[in-house]
Amino acid sequence: MAMYSRLPGSVALITLQNPPVNALSAAVRQGIVDTVQRALKDPKVTSVVICGQNGKFCGGADIREFAGPMLGPPLVPMIHAIEAVDKPVAAAIEGVALGGGLELALGCHYRIAHSKALLGLPEVTLGLLPGAGGSQRLPRLIGLTAALDLITTGRHISAAEALKLGILDQVTDNNVVDQAVEFVRRVAGQPLDSRRLSTLPCPCPPDVDSLLDKAMVKVRQRSRGALAPVACVQALMAAASLPYTQGMEKERDLLTTLFNSGQARALQYAFFSQRVVGKWSLPSGASWDNSAARTISKAAVIGLGTMGRGIVVALALTGISVVAVETQEKQLAEASQAVPAMLQREAGRRSLATPPGVISFSSNLQDVSEVELVIEAVFEDMSLKLQVFRHLTSVCRPGTLLCSNTSGLDIDQLAAVTQSPGLVVGMHFFAPAHVMKLLEVVYGPRSSPEAVATAMQLGKRMGKVSVAVGNCPGFVGNRMLKPYLEQANFLLEEGATPQQVDEALEEFGFPMGVFRMSDLSGLDVGWRIRKEAGLTGPGVESTRTRQGRRYSPLPDQVCEAGRLGQKTGRGWYQYDGPGGRVARSDPWVHIFLEAYRAEHGLVARSIAPEEILERCLYALINEGFNILQDAMAAGPEDIDAIYVFGYGWPRHHGGPMFHAGQVGLGRILERLQHHHHNHPDVPHLKPSTLLRRLVAVGSPPVQTWREFINKERVHSQL
Numbered sequence: 001m002a003m004y005s006r007l008p009g010s011v012a013l014i015t016l017q018n019p020p021v022n023a024l025s026a027a028v029r030q031g032i033v034d035t036v037q038r039a040l041k042d043p044k045v046t047s048v049v050i051c052g053q054n055g056k057f058c059g060g061a062d063i064r065e066f067a068g069p070m071l072g073p074p075l076v077p078m079i080h081a082i083e084a085v086d087k088p089v090a091a092a093i094e095g096v097a098l099g100g101g102l103e104l105a106l107g108c109h110y111r112i113a114h115s116k117a118l119l120g121l122p123e124v125t126l127g128l129l130p131g132a133g134g135s136q137r138l139p140r141l142i143g144l145t146a147a148l149d150l151i152t153t154g155r156h157i158s159a160a161e162a163l164k165l166g167i168l169d170q171v172t173d174n175n176v177v178d179q180a181v182e183f184v185r186r187v188a189g190q191p192l193d194s195r196r197l198s199t200l201p202c203p204c205p206p207d208v209d210s211l212l213d214k215a216m217v218k219v220r221q222r223s224r225g226a227l228a229p230v231a232c233v234q235a236l237m238a239a240a241s242l243p244y245t246q247g248m249e250k251e252r253d254l255l256t257t258l259f260n261s262g263q264a265r266a267l268q269y270a271f272f273s274q275r276v277v278g279k280w281s282l283p284s285g286a287s288w289d290n291s292a293a294r295t296i297s298k299a300a301v302i303g304l305g306t307m308g309r310g311i312v313v314a315l316a317l318t319g320i321s322v323v324a325v326e327t328q329e330k331q332l333a334e335a336s337q338a339v340p341a342m343l344q345r346e347a348g349r350r351s352l353a354t355p356p357g358v359i360s361f362s363s364n365l366q367d368v369s370e371v372e373l374v375i376e377a378v379f380e381d382m383s384l385k386l387q388v389f390r391h392l393t394s395v396c397r398p399g400t401l402l403c404s405n406t407s408g409l410d411i412d413q414l415a416a417v418t419q420s421p422g423l424v425v426g427m428h429f430f431a432p433a434h435v436m437k438l439l440e441v442v443y444g445p446r447s448s449p450e451a452v453a454t455a456m457q458l459g460k461r462m463g464k465v466s467v468a469v470g471n472c473p474g475f476v477g478n479r480m481l482k483p484y485l486e487q488a489n490f491l492l493e494e495g496a497t498p499q500q501v502d503e504a505l506e507e508f509g510f511p512m513g514v515f516r517m518s519d520l521s522g523l524d525v526g527w528r529i530r531k532e533a534g535l536t537g538p539g540v541e542s543t544r545t546r547q548g549r550r551y552s553p554l555p556d557q558v559c560e561a562g563r564l565g566q567k568t569g570r571g572w573y574q575y576d577g578p579g580g581r582v583a584r585s586d587p588w589v590h591i592f593l594e595a596y597r598a599e600h601g602l603v604a605r606s607i608a609p610e611e612i613l614e615r616c617l618y619a620l621i622n623e624g625f626n627i628l629q630d631a632m633a634a635g636p637e638d639i640d641a642i643y644v645f646g647y648g649w650p651r652h653h654g655g656p657m658f659h660a661g662q663v664g665l666g667r668i669l670e671r672l673q674h675h676h677h678n679h680p681d682v683p684h685l686k687p688s689t690l691l692r693r694l695v696a697v698g699s700p701p702v703q704t705w706r707e708f709i710n711k712e713r714v715h716s717q718l
């Protein structure tokens with residue numbers, strides 16, 4: 001809806017009304033068309049201001065409407081009609097002007113914003129381009145170079161930056177509607193031709209072709225396989241070279257292609273998944289809207305290795321006072337140098353003048369006695385963690401929340417050694433903890449709703465996407481990673497090279513294939529876990545079947561050769577010395593693989609990229625279905641958010657569970673059955689019961705699985 005009012009002094013005020021962000025739904029568009037007509041017809045009106053209700057100008061097109069048929073007046077002619085009005089029209093921007101919201105403002109003759117407003121054309125993040133004239137008007141206003149940056153990244157910019165770029169005519173700290181009204185009164189009667197952006201030429205640098213070529217290379221590198229960034233560059237090419245009307249035709253054609261692509265659906269799903277996971281619920285019935293969170297102002301971090309340091313920085317950036325404890329003096333000395341520098345860097349990156357939190361360093365565990373929440377981040381060893389939790393429960397004051405940054409150990413076992421097991425949860429950060437967006441909040445059977453709510457809210461304050469997950473080995477993310485890594489190793493045994501596996505995965509869109517990623521994380525991490533699980537180590541027979549299932553000793557043997565990844569300069573690849581970053585194929589690995597296959601009587605075969613993808617991804621997806629079945633994740637959106645924000649799953653494929661739906665559940669089931677038939681000794685390839693049930697009921701859309709699972713559980717079908 002849009003409300004019309006006449007202000008004293010001949011100004012018509014149009015207020016967009018569609019909470020919470022005044023998205024341009026069919027009703028809002030109709031409202032704008034009607035009210036603009038009314039202002040045009042009213043001879044007493046000399047100028048118009050468009051604003052948004054409740055401190056938000058407009059969050060863009062209504063994304064929820066994209067799934068259905070197009071109803072109501074389309075945006076493009078609506079914005080043209082505003083631009084054509086012969087009375088000055090100003091956008092009064094408060095809160096946000098994003099996507100179609102900014103495109104609407106670009107159709108106005110003037111733009112006035114509050115200093116705290118954010119502006120941007122984030123369509124690319126939804127698999128689209130600014131298709132309401134934004135790809136043609138913005139470059140005409142601010143030049144091709146700046147428009148390329150804004151449109152291909154979709155980043156939100158401050159009012160100050162928008163003013164500098166020339167998007168805004170005025171920025172104010174006062175009431176923006178009042179300022180805009182005053183502004184249009186002042187300019188009423190002045191010629192408007194130069195204010196109609198569609199009539200202006202597009203300012204381009206002399207080397208325009210090279211600029212566009214470089215932009216194309218950059219977007220292709222940044223998000224491999226993603227269609228929208230490429231289409232954005234193509235639309236800007238049109239703006240640079242064609243008259244406006246033809247540019248608009250190009251914009252429309254590109255938008256139609258994107259709209260019909262699976263990628264746009266995947267990215268829009270990813271947008272909503274990120275919001276769905278914030279509305280968490282536990283099998284106990286506790287949820288985000290019935291569980292109170294505590295506000296934490298003082299916390300402690302125990303253990304200042306890589307993870308601990310990142311967690312300290314993440315907490316301090318939110319303004320929390322942190323006691324950073326490390327009992328090893330050398331490590332403490334190093335951390336007390338490194339952490340403040342990390343904090344400064346990150347504060348700078350986030351444009352914060354000074355890091356808000358206060359950090360004190362200590363080697364004494366007694367110093368955590370006054371904090372409200374502790375995050376343990378010591379070495380991933382259960383006996384060590386138990387020792388720390390026993391100590392914490394005796395040192396901390398009653399009511400302190402005790403959290404562990406374990407990446408997969410049993411939270412309940414840790415809770416069991418404390419006086420208040422209800423106050424124990426996992427907070428699984430991802431490295432580097434101050435940068436990575438994902439946080440798994442792990443609830444054990446005894447974790448209280450308050451503890452979960454507090455950890456979830458703390459994650460949000462730190463700018464994380466927090467996902468509540470159940471307590472099982474590896475939780476959600478690492479539990480699904482296991483069958484994925486396992487398949488990658490089996491593929492090497494069968495004839496693939498690390499490069500072939502990585503290239504197939506990178507072509508799919510992962511920033512790094514599994515072997516490059518393992519080299520980066522360090523191969524010894526998994527080696528230690530396998531040793532603890534009794535799968536490898538002294539006394540374990542060197543066979544390819546262990547604990548009753550197929551096992552590949554390849555990664556153990558690579559570690560035994562002293563190749564631990566980037567840190568040793570050698571792993572699945574070779575690097576320019578320890579700490580090197582550029583992976584190069586290593587003849588040693590190829591000779592090693594040949595010798596290994598010969599020793600085990602394996603005949604190498606040529607493996608197509610399609611098989612690599614199926615084996616790795618479908619095994620991972622299958623585990624996702626098992627996780628849903630076991631109620632370790634509340635819904636497919638939780639799994640997908642974890643994979644997109646923590647594991648580099650290409651956002652334009654939505655997430656593993658969404659991808660399964662797009663491929664077709666029947667197809668996934670059939671291929672898993674096929675691979676399991678060929679590899680009956682690999683239990684991870686055995687299709688999950690939930691997948692079978694979903695296929696049996698006709699493969700319903702991913703958005704309905706949560707409800708389906710709950711019903712199946714009630715009827716004991718799972």
Ligand SMILES: CC/C=C/CC(=O)SCCNC(=O)CCNC(=O)[C@H](O)C(C)(C)COP(=O)(O)OP(=O)(O)OC[C@H]1O[C@@H](n2cnc3c(N)ncnc32)[C@H](O)[C@@H]1OP(=O)(O)O
Nearest residue numbers: 020021023059060061062063064098099100122131132275
């Ligand atoms: C011709 C085709 C052209 C299309 C052009 C477009 O305009 S595409 C849309 C471009 N706009 C965006 O991408 C903006 C998306 N929204 C946001 O980035 C953020 O929501 C916000 C506007 C910055 C506000 O952030 P905040 O953290 O304050 O709130 P939430 O993100 O939690 O959002 C609140 C609820 O509003 C829903 N919502 C937000 N934007 C839209 C939208 N454009 N359409 C529909 N719904 C939107 C969001 O889903 C939240 O809903 P809940 O039900 O409460 O979860």
